[in-house]
Amino acid sequence: MTKIHTLGFPRMGQNRELKFALEKHWRGEITEAELEATGKQLRQRHWLLQKQSGLDFVTAGDFAYYDHIANHIQLLGCEPARFGFSGNESELARYFTMARGVAKEQAASCGCAGGEHGSEGTHALEMTKWFDTNYHYLVPEFDAQTQFKLHSDRLLAQVQEAAAYGLPVKPVLVGPLTFLWLGKEKTAGFDRLSLLDKLLPEYKELLHRLAAAGVQWVQIDEPILGLDLPGAWTLAFDRAYHSLQGTDVSILLATYFSPLEDNLSLACKLPVAGLHVDAIRAGHELNAVLDWLPASKQLSVGFIDGRNIWRTDLKKALATLRPALERRQSALWVAPSCSLLHVPFSLAQDAAVQEPVRYWLAGAVEKLEELSILQRGLQDGDAAIASELQANQTAITQRATSPLVKNPAVAARIAALPADADQRGAAFAQRQAQQRQRLQLPAFPTTTIGSFPQTGEIRAARAAFKRGELSQADYTQAMEQEIALAVRKQEELGIDVLVHGEAERNDMVEYFGEQLDGFTFSANGWVQSYGSRCVKPPILFGDVARPQAMTVAWTQYAQSLTERHMKGMLTGPITILQWSFVRDDQPRADTTLQIALAIRDEVVDLEAAGIAIIQIDEPAIREGLPLRRAGWKPYLNWATKAFRVSASGVRADTQIHTHMCYSEFNDILPEIASMDADVITIETSRSDMELLRGFGDFHYPNEIGPGVYDIHSPRVPPVEEMVRLLQKAKAVVPADHLWVNPDCGLKTRGWPETEAALANMVKAAQQLREETAAA
Ligand SMILES: CN1c2c(nc(N)[nH]c2=O)NC[C@@H]1CNc1ccc(C(=O)N[C@@H](CCC(=O)N[C@@H](CCC(=O)N[C@@H](CCC(=O)O)C(=O)O)C(=O)O)C(=O)O)cc1
Numbered sequence: 001m002t003k004i005h006t007l008g009f010p011r012m013g014q015n016r017e018l019k020f021a022l023e024k025h026w027r028g029e030i031t032e033a034e035l036e037a038t039g040k041q042l043r044q045r046h047w048l049l050q051k052q053s054g055l056d057f058v059t060a061g062d063f064a065y066y067d068h069i070a071n072h073i074q075l076l077g078c079e080p081a082r083f084g085f086s087g088n089e090s091e092l093a094r095y096f097t098m099a100r101g102v103a104k105e106q107a108a109s110c111g112c113a114g115g116e117h118g119s120e121g122t123h124a125l126e127m128t129k130w131f132d133t134n135y136h137y138l139v140p141e142f143d144a145q146t147q148f149k150l151h152s153d154r155l156l157a158q159v160q161e162a163a164a165y166g167l168p169v170k171p172v173l174v175g176p177l178t179f180l181w182l183g184k185e186k187t188a189g190f191d192r193l194s195l196l197d198k199l200l201p202e203y204k205e206l207l208h209r210l211a212a213a214g215v216q217w218v219q220i221d222e223p224i225l226g227l228d229l230p231g232a233w234t235l236a237f238d239r240a241y242h243s244l245q246g247t248d249v250s251i252l253l254a255t256y257f258s259p260l261e262d263n264l265s266l267a268c269k270l271p272v273a274g275l276h277v278d279a280i281r282a283g284h285e286l287n288a289v290l291d292w293l294p295a296s297k298q299l300s301v302g303f304i305d306g307r308n309i310w311r312t313d314l315k316k317a318l319a320t321l322r323p324a325l326e327r328r329q330s331a332l333w334v335a336p337s338c339s340l341l342h343v344p345f346s347l348a349q350d351a352a353v354q355e356p357v358r359y360w361l362a363g364a365v366e367k368l369e370e371l372s373i374l375q376r377g378l379q380d381g382d383a384a385i386a387s388e389l390q391a392n393q394t395a396i397t398q399r400a401t402s403p404l405v406k407n408p409a410v411a412a413r414i415a416a417l418p419a420d421a422d423q424r425g426a427a428f429a430q431r432q433a434q435q436r437q438r439l440q441l442p443a444f445p446t447t448t449i450g451s452f453p454q455t456g457e458i459r460a461a462r463a464a465f466k467r468g469e470l471s472q473a474d475y476t477q478a479m480e481q482e483i484a485l486a487v488r489k490q491e492e493l494g495i496d497v498l499v500h501g502e503a504e505r506n507d508m509v510e511y512f513g514e515q516l517d518g519f520t521f522s523a524n525g526w527v528q529s530y531g532s533r534c535v536k537p538p539i540l541f542g543d544v545a546r547p548q549a550m551t552v553a554w555t556q557y558a559q560s561l562t563e564r565h566m567k568g569m570l571t572g573p574i575t576i577l578q579w580s581f582v583r584d585d586q587p588r589a590d591t592t593l594q595i596a597l598a599i600r601d602e603v604v605d606l607e608a609a610g611i612a613i614i615q616i617d618e619p620a621i622r623e624g625l626p627l628r629r630a631g632w633k634p635y636l637n638w639a640t641k642a643f644r645v646s647a648s649g650v651r652a653d654t655q656i657h658t659h660m661c662y663s664e665f666n667d668i669l670p671e672i673a674s675m676d677a678d679v680i681t682i683e684t685s686r687s688d689m690e691l692l693r694g695f696g697d698f699h700y701p702n703e704i705g706p707g708v709y710d711i712h713s714p715r716v717p718p719v720e721e722m723v724r725l726l727q728k729a730k731a732v733v734p735a736d737h738l739w740v741n742p743d744c745g746l747k748t749r750g751w752p753e754t755e756a757a758l759a760n761m762v763k764a765a766q767q768l769r770e771e772t773a774a775a
């Protein structure tokens, strides 16, 4: 018999109920008990869906009020001492303090919904990307003093809740090695792997408690088995899982996101009762796993794509799963490749999605249905699922043959693309001279990264426009007022290179997806990004082309309000690719090149409209790196080429900026340099400019704007702090290459702190100019 299960389910709820409840709670409008009631209701709905879809387990422990790694920090009792908890705070209060920090001076007054407050001593845990996804987890902090102490009440209570559904409850845990790997060492020279022996007894005790609660199977996620691990970490797996033996639960070890490769035999041999593999990203390893995994062990095959939204080709799936089932006899489970956290709740009924594309899609709910069809097909044969198979094949064939997917003009353009389409006409030094002549900027020019506060009024106006309650003309006028406000404020602040503020953009990727051919978008296809913040990735289903200019009118309007330079603001091809649901019927490189050409057209149009500085944001370039190092070079080749294609259609005296954040870039500096942007602005302040050191050591050839303040906090950094950071930057980067800017966009901030921080930033730049002139 085949069993079906899911590794995890989206938490936000069908209509983002969790987001709204969280934000109300943070504004003090609902109590902890009311928030917990919403959480409970959501878990119940999601378990009911699992039961109704015929799953053989309900999965518990995947719910989180902010992040599942933050849950584990509390579960394992390793809240960092720096938070100074007295023990009198509630568990949830401590949890949100770790997730969002507490600004001493602002705690009482700040109503920021999704912010990550901070001040010295109580800044939030760092957030970083969960593997190569657009989800951010909270980074555990470790040092030699770190102690663990199991606090399993919340998890056990959820296991009890789930038991009401009459199905076996399968709790999911992040495994001890992945938990340690994802954390960071707070003291130099400390090795977090040395904590493993202290951590394992807590996991073991947890397994005992889960067994006592009636649990038979526990899913333990160890996605780091898909990474190039240092030897000590690989060796530690054996030790860890041997020590977790001897409890009355069976462990399903779950791997996902990338192939196991040299860890494959290790994963198959570990003393656990079952192994889950990602057959979407590592389908080519399935036969090897079938060879290596002892017959006594359960194999869970992740055949439904947990990272994308295309319907599964069920005929193809059955053709692969049947021989596997034959080899495994009764021991085969089928599941999504990874947790469904990364896909929207449902897409089948989303009327905003263009027809017939809607019929080609599967959100989390539809993926559960696919599991159920596969199970029936495997057990009872094709005849038992004849109508479902037929509907599925109709959708698959329609997608494969749809004229909507192919645009011959795009193919012809790519075929005719000149070999030097990715090269600026002149070398950087020549461009720099011409740009200086044209732009006439002061030393240490000041700028911002693009977005200004997305206020409730802006979002409400857009929502009213989308509901048809605000006319196009009124909406345009409302956005123009916001742009005018942003321009006025920047002029008053004395910023040198202005931005229009991105008020008209719902999101830096979705906004472009909405305007490009080859994309469609949903009304409700939200995916959690971090905490209560969500994104609605556009759906890229066909060849990409730009029917008309996307940003020119707004940018021209903004430029018309000022004598200063207005920076055009675009999202780059790799970031659009990374943060969309993209087609799986052609290589990602080909799709990216198509996007790059569309962006190139926009860049050229902005230049023709008189815009002298154009920024092409690529915050996702590093996150797009394959998880295995062997894949880095080919990726970086096509990714950097796509960027250059997008940027190279302009004259030498037009200045191209790029912007990157959320990552360390030091291991891909040559490739970043090869993008040949005239100016790069990067997030550096949280690392106290340490991230910039690599740029200095590497002698990064072009100009750089290292972020001088962290935009994740409402804290207003004093002038001296920014001057100190700039002096540090000046020590590693030539002074005439330095720009002054915040770390990233300001859309999640409020105006008061934005204005105060920018005023200090401008003062810091002035001070630096004076110091440098006097020297
Ligand atoms: C830079 N980041 C981004 C990432 N990915 C992207 N695709 N985009 C990014 O910008 N990844 C890395 C980081 C992640 N950071 C963030 C930061 C902030 C958010 C965020 O604020 N998300 C918003 C949703 C944004 C949005 O689409 N807004 C829409 C309005 C949507 C909405 O909920 N409307 C309401 C009505 C509102 C009203 O009446 O006031 C409704 O329809 O019910 C818009 O502006 O039009 C969030 O709220 O979560 C995300 C990632």
Ligand SMILES: N[C@@H](CCS)C(=O)O
Pocket (backbone or CB within 6 Å): 449, 450, 451, 508, 569, 617, 619, 659, 661, 744, 745, 746, 747
């Ligand atoms: N231009 C964007 C970049 C974010 S990474 C912004 O300012 O929000």
Ligand SMILES: [Zn+2]
Pocket (backbone or CB within 6 Å): 449, 619, 659, 660, 661, 662, 743, 744, 745
């Ligand atoms: Zn950014």
